[in-house]
Amino acid sequence: MTWFAWRQFRSQALVVFGLLVAVAVVFLITGPHFASLFHDLKTCRAKGDCESITSSLTSGQDTYFPFAQAFSLLLPALLGLFWGAPLVARELESGTYRLAWTQGVTRKRWISTKLAVVGAASMLAGGLMSWMLTWWASPIDTVNADRFSSLVFDTSYIAPIGYAAFAFALGVTAGVLWRRTLPAMATTLAFYVAVRVPFFHFIRPHLLTPVRQIRSLKNVGNIGFERTPNGLSFIAGDTNLPNSLNFSSSVVGDHGGEVTRQWLRDHCRSMLQQVPPNPGKGVKVTTGIRPEAFTECVDKITAAFHQVLLYQPANRFWTFQWIETAIFLVLAVLLGGLSYWWVRRRIA
Amino acid sequence: MTSALLAVDLGKRYGRKWALSGCTLDIPTGHVVGLVGPNGAGKTTLLHLAVGLLSPSSGSLMVLDEAPASSAEQLGRIGFVAQDTPVFENLSIATHLQMGAALNPKWDEQLAQQRILELGLDPNQRAGRLSGGQRAQLALTLAIAKRPSLLLLDEPVASLDPLARREFLATLMEVVAEHEVSVILSSHLVADLERVCDYVVVLASARVQVNGEIENLLSTHHRLVGSRRNLDNLPESAHVIEVSHTDRQTTAIVSSADPILDPSWSVEEMTLEDLVLAYMGQAEEQRRVLLRSNGGAK
Numbered sequence: 001m002t003w004f005a006w007r008q009f010r011s012q013a014l015v016v017f018g019l020l021v022a023v024a025v026v027f028l029i030t031g032p033h034f035a036s037l038f039h040d041l042k043t044c045r046a047k048g049d050c051e052s053i054t055s056s057l058t059s060g061q062d063t064y065f066p067f068a069q070a071f072s073l074l075l076p077a078l079l080g081l082f083w084g085a086p087l088v089a090r091e092l093e094s095g096t097y098r099l100a101w102t103q104g105v106t107r108k109r110w111i112s113t114k115l116a117v118v119g120a121a122s123m124l125a126g127g128l129m130s131w132m133l134t135w136w137a138s139p140i141d142t143v144n145a146d147r148f149s150s151l152v153f154d155t156s157y158i159a160p161i162g163y164a165a166f167a168f169a170l171g172v173t174a175g176v177l178w179r180r181t182l183p184a185m186a187t188t189l190a191f192y193v194a195v196r197v198p199f200f201h202f203i204r205p206h207l208l209t210p211v212r213q214i215r216s217l218k219n220v221g222n223i224g225f226e227r228t229p230n231g232l233s234f235i236a237g238d239t240n241l242p243n244s245l246n247f248s249s250s251v252v253g254d255h256g257g258e259v260t261r262q263w264l265r266d267h268c269r270s271m272l273q274q275v276p277p278n279p280g281k282g283v284k285v286t287t288g289i290r291p292e293a294f295t296e297c298v299d300k301i302t303a304a305f306h307q308v309l310l311y312q313p314a315n316r317f318w319t320f321q322w323i324e325t326a327i328f329l330v331l332a333v334l335l336g337g338l339s340y341w342w343v344r345r346r347i348a
Numbered sequence: 349m350t351s352a353l354l355a356v357d358l359g360k361r362y363g364r365k366w367a368l369s370g371c372t373l374d375i376p377t378g379h380v381v382g383l384v385g386p387n388g389a390g391k392t393t394l395l396h397l398a399v400g401l402l403s404p405s406s407g408s409l410m411v412l413d414e415a416p417a418s419s420a421e422q423l424g425r426i427g428f429v430a431q432d433t434p435v436f437e438n439l440s441i442a443t444h445l446q447m448g449a450a451l452n453p454k455w456d457e458q459l460a461q462q463r464i465l466e467l468g469l470d471p472n473q474r475a476g477r478l479s480g481g482q483r484a485q486l487a488l489t490l491a492i493a494k495r496p497s498l499l500l501l502d503e504p505v506a507s508l509d510p511l512a513r514r515e516f517l518a519t520l521m522e523v524v525a526e527h528e529v530s531v532i533l534s535s536h537l538v539a540d541l542e543r544v545c546d547y548v549v550v551l552a553s554a555r556v557q558v559n560g561e562i563e564n565l566l567s568t569h570h571r572l573v574g575s576r577r578n579l580d581n582l583p584e585s586a587h588v589i590e591v592s593h594t595d596r597q598t599t600a601i602v603s604s605a606d607p608i609l610d611p612s613w614s615v616e617e618m619t620l621e622d623l624v625l626a627y628m629g630q631a632e633e634q635r636r637v638l639l640r641s642n643g644g645a646k
């Protein structure tokens with residue numbers, strides 16, 4: 001049965017693995033160039049011309065990366081659509097199930113072998129793509145230092161193996177329930193997106209309790225004021241934490257409370273007096289404010305307030321990869337079990 | 349003696365509609381059985397139950413003394429040719445044979461190869477490119493090379509032209525003669541069955557109307573023609589299947605184990621077609637009566 005499961009799947013497999021070979025060729029041609037640029041970058045500090053190297057590294061990124069990452073991001077969905085959904089649906093649709101299920105092989109063995117062969121191929125394809133991308137993009141990932149960002153986390157390392165297994169099992173289940181390929185493909189795509197997007201937005205940041213850190217505002221970039229309909233309000237940018245997953249940041253007073261307008265009126269009067277009441281459109285917030293007044297106000301804020309950060313630190317990256325991979329593998333097993341049961345018991 | 353197919357009060361329901369109900373049959377092995385009935389009578393349902401593609405909603409069914417599709421061995425003992433003879437369109441004939449060899453323990457590769465050769469088919473041709481007749485022959489080859497004890501064929505010749513139909517049935521008869529295999533063959537055309545079958549099951553309105561060896565059935569069914577009258581003076585064992593009157597004459601089809609000796613009847617022999625049509629007509633008449641009485645109840 002294993003041979004026949006592979007034989008029926010062969011042409012579909014060749015298309016996907018052919019694409020992966022094409023990607024590998026592109027990576028092998030362009031990869032060493034990035035790697036040597038990165039090598040230069042590590043030694044450039046002595047000579048001092050780091051900027052041009054960094055810019056050619058990131059401009060290379062702009063040319064190739066969107067395609068590579070999009071492909072790695074889409075691949076599991078494609079596997080679900082073109083390997084998963086037709087697996088059983090096409091047999092039911094074309095009537096060949098009547099031939100397949102009346103050979104000297106029980107239906108139990110038929111469905112379990114098919115799930116195993118094509119499921120393993122899906123995980124292999126997802127894993128290969130991820131592995132190639134991880135290798136190829138490692139110089140740029142090191143420079144960018146944002147491994148936890150969705151474009152890196154979701155396309156590299158081991159998580160794509162889980163996504164591929166999940167998408168495949170989702171496709172099979174949709175095909176078994178619909179008994180027709182086309183609606184099964186549409187359902188697969190819809191559910192896949194409906195699971196992945198909320199997962200990365202809402203569930204991933206909460207998988208472990210985030211680290212809470214209190215920082216002085218002195219280290220924070222992008223400090224300033226924003227004009228709102230009710231006057232000025234204070235803003236502070238995020239502290240740069242390389243490779244971490246930022247959760248939230250807020251400015252809190254040493255005795256609690258935020259930087260309110262009342263506080264600004266009490267403590268930064270000299271600056272506020274310089275703000276034109278109706279500056280008109282397009283006028284910068286700081287227009288008319290003397291730098292000394294601005295600095296004085298910021299110093300007062302820095303003395304009385306600090307930044308509270310909630311984040312997942314860089315050293316949790318692999319823990320998160322394992323957790324997410326495991327979650328999607330479990331979902332895949334549950335869906336696979338449902339298809340297995342349905343084919344054995346309900347299609348009769 | 350083993351039964352090719354033993355059904356007790358077998359039924360299959362789709363939603364609220366019974367596709368087959370109250371089906372009790374005991375078909376011994378060693379026959380070529382014609383399963384005949386109008387479209388939608390439940391023939392495909394019965395065959396799909398027999399091969400395990402469907403499971404019963406009521407009653408029980410044993411095929412060659414085992415529950416259908418209960419094991420790989422059981423599946424291997426049954427050759428099935430489904431309606432419209434499905435094949436894998438994008439796989440070649442040779443790959444189909446490889447599939448048969450890989451999936452069936454008793455696969456007879458020599459037989460399969462020889463059949464493809466005799467049919468003049470190119471093993472490298474994709475099955476999707478075959479004509480209807482060739483596809484049916486491929487499906488039959490796959491079923492035969494399993495070396496089954498029982499062959500089930502669902503309307504195998506319905507979509508074939510007369511020549512292909514004759515060739516298909518001829519092949520089937522060769523196989524039966526060579527390999528001592530029991531066959532159950534469904535069709536809505538009696539003419540197809542008359543040539544090859546020695547046992548018949550008439551299905552109509554989701555029920556078995558009559559079944560038995562054709563020879564026995566024909567010797568116990570009679571067409572009576574005589575002057576117009578009531579049918580009161582028939583022997584005890586006689587059942588009236590169908591009766592029609594003209595102004596002067598009464599024609600009746602009766603089943604009776606005893607011979608009809610009343611000299612006022614002229615007793616005519618029946619053909620299989622007459623018999624099948626009589627039972628199908630009876631089923632249709634009962635259905636109409638049932639509909640009318642249901643309508644009256646409302």
